[in-house]
């Protein structure tokens with residue numbers, strides 16, 4: 001399975017993650033736009049089978065891939081937490097399968113359980129669930145690179161873009177200047 005690993009960070013208690021009372025994360029290979037029509041179909045199938053499609057469309061902005069819609073607003077509250085918990089619960093067999101294919105430990109599965117149970121808890125209590133998708137990038141040959149990404153849904157920009165020009169995000173439609181969202185910086189030299 002090809003794709004990109006992205007980290008979903010979540011926390012409770014305070015808008016500022018540094019002041020969170022509880023936090024966790026989950027990493028999954030889900031791919032960037034254009035990666036998996038199959039995954040996209042499975043999301044919609046889950047929503048239909050859980051009778052959540054209408055509720056989902058009212059509560060979330062629909063993106064393509066749908067994946068990004070789940071995490072683009074923070075904090076999530078009330079019904080959005082319960083819709084997301086139900087969807088992720090229905091998705092559990094697919095996550096288990098992806099872990100068998102891609103990952104060497106079941107730690108990610110425990111992270112997933114914790115994510116779902118925390119969402120369920122927030123849905124009941126009304127507590128805000130703060131969430132963020134970590135940036136895509138890599139560190140190599142002394143350079144730390146962050147790829148350009150949409151500031152709204154956090155999808156990576158994969159198409160060519162004109163410098164200093166606003167373009168619509170291919171996933172959510174938000175207009176932004178891609179060049180302003182990526183960076184490449186020299187990593188500090190390790191002291192000998």
Ligand SMILES: [Zn+2]
Pocket residue numbers: 150151152153154155169170171172173174
């Ligand atoms: Zn976007």
